[in-house]
Amino acid sequence: MCLKTKLVALSVCFLSIFAAMNEGPQASRVGTRVLITGASGLVGQALTELLLAEGYGVVHLVRPGSHKRQVESKLEGGAVEVGLGTGNLYRFSWDPEGGFIDDRAWEGVSAVVHLAGAGVADARWTSTRKKEIMGSRIRSTRLLAGVIRQRKAQNLPVPSCVVSASAIGYYGDAGQRLCHESDPPGTGFLSEVCQHWEAEAQPMDADTRLNILRIGVVLSEKGGALPKMALPMRFFAGGVLGSGTQVMSWIHVEDLGRLILHILQNDQCRGVYNAVAPFPVSQYLLLKVLGQRLRRPLWTWIPGPVLRLMLGGMADTVLHSQKVSNERIQSTGFRCRYPSITEALQSLSGL
Numbered sequence: 001m002c003l004k005t006k007l008v009a010l011s012v013c014f015l016s017i018f019a020a021m022n023e024g025p026q027a028s029r030v031g032t033r034v035l036i037t038g039a040s041g042l043v044g045q046a047l048t049e050l051l052l053a054e055g056y057g058v059v060h061l062v063r064p065g066s067h068k069r070q071v072e073s074k075l076e077g078g079a080v081e082v083g084l085g086t087g088n089l090y091r092f093s094w095d096p097e098g099g100f101i102d103d104r105a106w107e108g109v110s111a112v113v114h115l116a117g118a119g120v121a122d123a124r125w126t127s128t129r130k131k132e133i134m135g136s137r138i139r140s141t142r143l144l145a146g147v148i149r150q151r152k153a154q155n156l157p158v159p160s161c162v163v164s165a166s167a168i169g170y171y172g173d174a175g176q177r178l179c180h181e182s183d184p185p186g187t188g189f190l191s192e193v194c195q196h197w198e199a200e201a202q203p204m205d206a207d208t209r210l211n212i213l214r215i216g217v218v219l220s221e222k223g224g225a226l227p228k229m230a231l232p233m234r235f236f237a238g239g240v241l242g243s244g245t246q247v248m249s250w251i252h253v254e255d256l257g258r259l260i261l262h263i264l265q266n267d268q269c270r271g272v273y274n275a276v277a278p279f280p281v282s283q284y285l286l287l288k289v290l291g292q293r294l295r296r297p298l299w300t301w302i303p304g305p306v307l308r309l310m311l312g313g314m315a316d317t318v319l320h321s322q323k324v325s326n327e328r329i330q331s332t333g334f335r336c337r338y339p340s341i342t343e344a345l346q347s348l349s350g351l
Contacts, residue, residue: 001120033057033108042223050257061094096140116140125313141200162207164201170194172319181272216276220253221350239300244284246251246321249276252338
């Protein structure tokens with residue numbers, strides 16, 4: 001073989017390798033869409049970014065009149081496409097109170113991630129607010145289950161996988177007991193919410209591969225519990241809430257997105273999973289590590305009874321203890337990138 005022929009062959013070989021490298025994970029995701037409810041929330045935004053980076057198309061179900069802070073281009077039929085990362089983002093209307101989902105939202109959808117629900121810690125738990133927290137989860141989950149069942153009965157395509165959110169509040173105030181997915185529910189309002197939430201999702205297991213995630217405290221600098229904990233600390237007013245011995249089972253927002261993606265991509269995943277890191281910590285330790293991260297001391301202590309006077313029933317969100325195992329999700333091969341609280345907080349550069 002002459003030198004010129006060898007060079008041509010070598011060039012073709014390198015070009016093939018380069019093309020394969022640049023296809024990456026996106027090549028196998030073309031035409032695959034994941035529908036997300038509650039996509040405007042902390043977890044929904046992080047998951048959207050991850051899925052788009054992996055080459056998925058993403059569908060957001062949005063309420064009429066809502067909008068996204070991105071440059072958008074109108075598509076035929078009223079859908080909106082937003083160019084992000086390597087994939088495409090689409091928005092379609094839904095109305096859980098009215099029992100409506102735009103039929104066009106289901107086109108090409110292979111999976112659903114259901115995160116919608118009124119924020120548990122966004123407002124004081126008045127009787128009206130508690131009804132909203134419970135009702136928003138029941139109505140939206142019931143609507144999804146009903147539409148999927150209806151589409152299957154009409155021989156229309158249905159998603160092969162549904163990931164439906166719940167929370168570790170399911171276990172109630174469990175003290176120092178290690179909670180597993182097979183454990184019975186606890187008591188209290190948050191546990192009741194989670195029980196009803198999961199019960200509404202269960203009928204979908206007959207029509208698709210259903211996974212229910214009992215999500216722990218999600219750590220992110222962009223929202224959720226952590227910025228609320230960090231704010232008083234910045235002004236040298238940080239302190240322990242209650243005894244400080246209550247256990248907090250947490251997960252880094254990036255790991256939660258990766259966990260959901262792991263479930264979507266692995267057909268053996270089915271059932272209930274605790275979505276938490278492997279090493280839960282006491283509230284005191286979490287605040288101590290946070291204080292070290294911010295170079296601030298823990299100055300104060302607010303007794304539990306005082307917190308209940310201030311917050312009412314919502315004090316449960318910080319006073320209840322939940323030591324939750326992640327052994328079941330680990331048995332499927334998933335590993336957290338940030339398994340310890342120190343690693344997790346150090347990674348959050350925006351704190």
